[in-house]
Each structure stands twice: as C-alpha cells, then as structure tokens.
Amino acid sequence: MRSFLTALRGNPKAAVGAVIVAIFLAVALLAPVLAPAGPNQRVARPHEAPSAEHVMGSTRMGRDVLSQTIHGTRTSLAVGLAAGALVTVLGVAVGITAGYFGGRVDEGLSLLTNIVLVIPNLPLMLVLAAFIGQAGPLVIAGIIGFTSWGWGARVVRAQTLSLRERDFVRAAELLGEPAWRVIGSELLPNLVSLVGLNFIGSVLYAVITEATLEFLGLGDPLIVSWGTMLYHAQATSALQVGAWWEMAAPCLALILFGSGLSLMNFALDEVANPRLRTLKVPPALLAAVRARGAGREAA
Amino acid sequence: MAFLLRRIGFYVAAFLVAATFNFLVPRLMPGDPVDVMFAQAGTALPPESLEALKATFGLMDEPLPVQYLRYLGSVFTWDLGLSVKFHPLSVNEVLWRALPWTLFLVLTASALAFAAGTLAGIHAAWRRGGRFDSVGAPAAVMLQAVPPLVVSLVALYLFGIALKWLPTGYAWAPLLDPGWTPEFLGSVAAHAVLPVVTLALTQLGGYVVTMRNSMINLLGEDYIVLGTAKGLDDRRLRMAYAARNAMLPTVTSFAMTLGAVFGGALITEVVFNYPGLGYTLYQGITARDYPLIQGQLLVMTLAMLTANLAADLVCLALDPRLRRA
Numbered sequence: 001m002r003s004f005l006t007a008l009r010g011n012p013k014a015a016v017g018a019v020i021v022a023i024f025l026a027v028a029l030l031a032p033v034l035a036p037a038g039p040n041q042r043v044a045r046p047h048e049a050p051s052a053e054h055v056m057g058s059t060r061m062g063r064d065v066l067s068q069t070i071h072g073t074r075t076s077l078a079v080g081l082a083a084g085a086l087v088t089v090l091g092v093a094v095g096i097t098a099g100y101f102g103g104r105v106d107e108g109l110s111l112l113t114n115i116v117l118v119i120p121n122l123p124l125m126l127v128l129a130a131f132i133g134q135a136g137p138l139v140i141a142g143i144i145g146f147t148s149w150g151w152g153a154r155v156v157r158a159q160t161l162s163l164r165e166r167d168f169v170r171a172a173e174l175l176g177e178p179a180w181r182v183i184g185s186e187l188l189p190n191l192v193s194l195v196g197l198n199f200i201g202s203v204l205y206a207v208i209t210e211a212t213l214e215f216l217g218l219g220d221p222l223i224v225s226w227g228t229m230l231y232h233a234q235a236t237s238a239l240q241v242g243a244w245w246e247m248a249a250p251c252l253a254l255i256l257f258g259s260g261l262s263l264m265n266f267a268l269d270e271v272a273n274p275r276l277r278t279l280k281v282p283p284a285l286l287a288a289v290r291a292r293g294a295g296r297e298a299a
Numbered sequence: 300m301a302f303l304l305r306r307i308g309f310y311v312a313a314f315l316v317a318a319t320f321n322f323l324v325p326r327l328m329p330g331d332p333v334d335v336m337f338a339q340a341g342t343a344l345p346p347e348s349l350e351a352l353k354a355t356f357g358l359m360d361e362p363l364p365v366q367y368l369r370y371l372g373s374v375f376t377w378d379l380g381l382s383v384k385f386h387p388l389s390v391n392e393v394l395w396r397a398l399p400w401t402l403f404l405v406l407t408a409s410a411l412a413f414a415a416g417t418l419a420g421i422h423a424a425w426r427r428g429g430r431f432d433s434v435g436a437p438a439a440v441m442l443q444a445v446p447p448l449v450v451s452l453v454a455l456y457l458f459g460i461a462l463k464w465l466p467t468g469y470a471w472a473p474l475l476d477p478g479w480t481p482e483f484l485g486s487v488a489a490h491a492v493l494p495v496v497t498l499a500l501t502q503l504g505g506y507v508v509t510m511r512n513s514m515i516n517l518l519g520e521d522y523i524v525l526g527t528a529k530g531l532d533d534r535r536l537r538m539a540y541a542a543r544n545a546m547l548p549t550v551t552s553f554a555m556t557l558g559a560v561f562g563g564a565l566i567t568e569v570v571f572n573y574p575g576l577g578y579t580l581y582q583g584i585t586a587r588d589y590p591l592i593q594g595q596l597l598v599m600t601l602a603m604l605t606a607n608l609a610a611d612l613v614c615l616a617l618d619p620r621l622r623r624a
Contacts, residue, residue, distance in 0.1 A: 121559070
C-alpha cells in the first residue's frame with residue numbers, strides 16, 4: 001500500500017488516474033444528491049438537445065440523460081467492483097493453490113485454467129445470460145466473475161512457482177509452518193502488486209462487459225446503468241434520428257472511467273516491473289544491474 | 300510429435316467442456332427452454348417442431364446419462380438443431396452463412412492492428428522517453444481501455460451519420476447482385492471500412508503495449524549491448540536483433556487474444572448491422588433462439604481451438620526445442 005501511495009506521488013499518470021476513479025466513486029455514492037432528477041422521472045420532451053436545463057439532453061422517453069448517467073454510475077461501478085473482486089479472488093485462489101502445492105493439484109488446476117482460457121469468454125457468457133433471461137446486475141457480476149478468472153490464475157501461478165523456490169519460503173516450510181501460513185504471510189504479501197494489477201484490470205473488464213451484455217439486450221431493461229442506457233438508445237435508433245447525446249453520455253462515462261483505471265494500472269505496472277519505468281539509463285548500465293540481480297537470485 | 304498430440308488431446312477436452320456446458324445450462328435453469336421459445340416465437344413455429352426442438356436439447360424422457368451421450372453424439376456429428384428465428388433453416392446453415400463475413404472482418408482487422416501496433420511499439424521502445432513514446436505509450440494504454448462498443452458507436456456516428464462518408468450498415472449495397480464484379484467488390488470494400496477499422500483500433504493498443512514492454516525488456520540484454528559496441532547500425536540492431544526476438548510473445552499471445560477479438564467483432568457487427576456471426580446472434584438473442592446461441596458457442600470455440608493449433612504449429616516451426624521434446 002505504501003509503495004502504491006509513493007507511486008501516486010511520484011507518478012503523474014497514476015495521480016490523474018486515481019483522481020478520475022475517485023471522482024467516479026464519489027458520484028456513485030452521492031448519486032441521489034448530485035442528479036438533478038430521478039433516473040426514471042420524465043422531466044422533458046422526447047429527445048431534447050443538450051441545453052442549460054438538461055445539460056446532456058433527454059431520452060426518447062423524456063428522461064434527463066445526465067441524471068440517468070449519474071444514477072447508472074452506481075450500478076455500473078457496483079457490478080464492476082463486485083465482479084472484479086470475484087475474478088481476482090478466484091484467480092488468486094486457483095493460481096496460488098496450483099503454484100504452491102504443485103504435482104497432481106497443479107496439473108488438474110492448470111488444465112482447468114487452460115480450458116477456461118481457450119473457450120471464448122463473451123460467447124460463453126451469452127449462453128449463460130440468455131438462459132437466465134433479463135439478468136439483474138448481481139447476476140451479471142456473477143456471470144462475469146465465474147467465467148473470467150483464467151488470466152489471473154495463470155499469472156499468479158507463474159509468479160507463485162518462482163517465489164516458491166526462494167529461501168524465505170523454504171525457511172518457513174522447514175520451520176514447520178502450515179501451508180495456509182506460508183501462503184498467507186510469505187507468498188501473498190509478495191504477490192500484492194500482481195493482485196492489485198489483476199483487480200484493477202478485472203474491474204475495467206467487468207464494467208465494459210456488463211455494458212456489452214446489457215447493450216445486447218441480455219440485461220434487465222428496467223435497471224438504469226450505462227449498458228441499459230445504450231440498449232435503450234440503440235432500441236430507439238437514437239443515433240439515426242440525430243439524438244447523439246443519448247449515446248454520448250454513457251460512452252463518455254465508459255471512456256473516462258476506463259482511462260482512469262488503465263492509467264492507474266500503467267503506473268502500478270511500473271512499480272511491479274521496474275524495467276518499464278521511464279528512466280534515462282544507458283542500456284549497458286541496465287544490463288550490468290540486471291546481471292548482478294540475476295547473480296544474487298542464483299546464489 | 301508428442302507435443303502436438305498432447306495439444307490436440309487438450310483441444311478435444313476443451314471442446315468437450317464447451318459441449319457439456321451447453322448440455323448442462325438449460326437443465327440447471329428454472330423453466331423449460333422449449334416452452335419459453337414457443338411463447339416468444341408466437342405462431343411462427345409449427346407445433347410439429349416442438350418435438351424437434353426437444354430433441355435439439357436432448358430433453359427427451361430418458362435417463363440423464365443417455366440424454367448426455369445422445370447430445371454429444373449430435374454435437375460431434377455437427378447436428379446443432381433447428382434455428383427458431385430463421386425457422387426453416389438449421390442452426391448449422393445459419394452459422395455457415397454468417398461465418399465468412401466474421402472471419403473476413405476478424406482477419407483483416409487483426410492483420411492491420413498487428414502490423415501497425417507492432418511497428419509503433421518498436422518505435423516507442425527504441426526511443427523510450429522520447430516524444431513519440433511519452434505521448435504514444437499512455438495513449439495506447441488508454442486506447443486499450445476504450446470498449447469496442449464505444450469505438451464502434453462513435454465511428455458510426457461520426458463517419459456514417461454526421462459526415463456521411465461511409466455506409467452505415469450491411470456488407471454491400473442492397474441493390475447490387477452478389478458476384479465477382481468490380482462494382483460489387485467495391486461496395487463490399489466500402490461497407491467493410493468502418494467495421495474493419497474500428498475492430499483494428501480496439502486491438503491496436505494491446506499490440507503497442509505488449510510489443511513495447513517486451514522490447515524494453517530485451518533492450519537490456521547483453522547481445523544488444525554487444526551489438527551496439529560492435530558498431531552495428533541502428534536500424535539493423537533495432538529490427539533484426541531486438542524486434543525479431545521481442546515479437547515472439549506477441550505472436551504467441553495472438554491466438555489467445557483471438558477470443559476477445561471475436562467478442563469485439565460481435566459488437567462491431569451489431570452496431571454496423573454487418574451480416575456476420577455477431578449480428579446473426581444478436582437477432583437470435585432478441586428472439587430467444589437458444590439453439591442458435593448454443594451453436595455459436597461451439598463455432599466460436601472451434602475457431603479459437605483452430606487458431607491455437609495454428610499457433611502451436613508456428614511455435615513448432617520457430618522453436619526447435621519443442622520438436623525434440
């Protein structure tokens with residue numbers, strides 16, 4: 001956590017990203033206070049262009065687009081955070097278990113992970129969502145969580161495998177520490193930046209996927225979120241009749257929130273992998289440092 | 300050879316899992332899917348097809364293991380049942396009609412994105428911290444974060460509706476007869492520009508980032524330093540020494556990201572009414588056409604597995620260690 005805060009201070013990219021994400025979180029929490037109207041209140045004529053009164057215009061049904069976007073932020077962020085957490089927890093659990101216990105356990109879990117990775121995600125989710133029918137936000141979060149943990153598991157497993165051979169892990173094992181303690185207090189703390197990267201990436205993926213599923217008509221159309229806003233706009237041919245604002249607001253929200261998360265990830269990546277940092281180091285020096293590091297690891 | 304056999308075994312297992320998933324989902328969900336479809340389709344379906352639909356799902360009055368074997372049998376003989384939305388056609392026919400358009404879209408866009416993204420990544424990594432890198436690298440990361448849905452909608456509105464530069468839907472002008480005439484091919488090309496470019500844009504960021512990171516990791520290697528010390532010229536060092544090796548992870552990740560690209564193509568097709576798998580599927584979803592939705596999972600899985608097999612063959616050609624194993 002401290003390294004993350006230091007990274008924020010020293011890294012303008014991360015700071016901008018964190019501010020954007022924080023603003024979205026605040027909007028989600030304060031939605032009823034900030035929004036000028038209720039999400040389903042009809043306060044304007046159909047398809048009114050943006051004006052001082054309705055900053056982002058109105059929908060075909062005469063609802064205020066800005067208010068809908070603000071209220072939709074709640075649903076979209078909630079699904080993103082819930083699904084992102086589920087993806088991360090599943091991925092870390094599977095990855096650490098496979099990497100730490102090895103042998104048969106690893107073979108079985110790796111096979112499972114590889115199968116999950118090779119079956120295309122969106123088509124799989126479409127089948128699930130279609131049979132469930134008009135899936136609510138919680139169900140969508142569950143669908144995303146249970147189908148998308150493959151990448152996380154693979155990355156965490158690889159890192160666990162390399163950590164497992166380190167002296168401090170061996171020492172803990174020789175002391176007779178039980179497996180759960182070795183995993184909890186030796187391995188996990190060293191995986192924090194990787195888990196953080198995985199979580200941020202998963203939240204981003206979940207927010208986008210939720211919007212996509214709902215746009216395709218697999219969500220609950222009565223719930224207001226960025227995805228259902230796009231679905232209704234598409235269903236009423238908003239773009240074709242020139243009501244671009246109905247699409248623009250949720251699109252803008254998706255782009256902004258996504259950029260914020262990915263800027264944070266970019267910075268966290270640089271913390272986790274120092275070689276990606278933009279430093280003016282001559283390659284020769286870098287090679288020398290690397291060689292020393294490798295020597296230390298081998299020793 | 301053992302390597303290849305092991306991979307093929309894995310692919311068969313993966314396909315089996317997808318098929319089993321299709322078998323289990325309708326049984327685990329509340330309600331009878333056939334009844335739901337009949338309710339949705341209204342009078343479009345003749346009553347005789349009720350039995351045929353039940354057979355598609357294997358929902359006959361038989362013990363579960365027998366149902367399962369029967370279902371697997373029909374899947375492996377590629378009998379995917381009847382489509383509800385496109386009634387007289389079978390799911391198989393509907394999918395085969397749409398597949399070429401999706402493949403065309405995916406392959407063209409991937410090739411474009413791969414070429415442009417890799418070159419940009421090489422350039423950014425080589426002049427790290429330079430003007431191109433400090434604008435390009437964060438831009439690429441942010442581009443990765445923009446959903447294909449948003450890119451497609453923005454492109455549709457800007458170039459299709461507001462500026463009217465390009466057609467906004469379908470694969471060719473409806474007045475033309477399909478054939479190898481220059482007029483028809485020109486129309487196909489014009490209709491493909493927006494879907495292909497948007498699909499390429501959504502992948503571009505990923506290639507730039509992967510290539511840049513992989514190249515930066517390589518630039519610290521001793522053989523690059525040695526190359527510089529020997530006085531090799533910049534271009535040769537950059538392309539033949541660094542980029543060539545740095546490209547390997549990009550090539551292997553190509554097959555893995557294909558699933559995401561198919562997903563992206565699905566969205567792009569819906570936005571542009573492009574008659575590929577995605578658009579067909581969209582029509583299927585609105586009509587709750589379960590056999591079609593299940594069929595597309597099998598086809599997409601098959602496409603992924605084929606791409607992975609192809610990537611295995613490429614790796615086999617590039618990496619002699621795998622041949623000996």
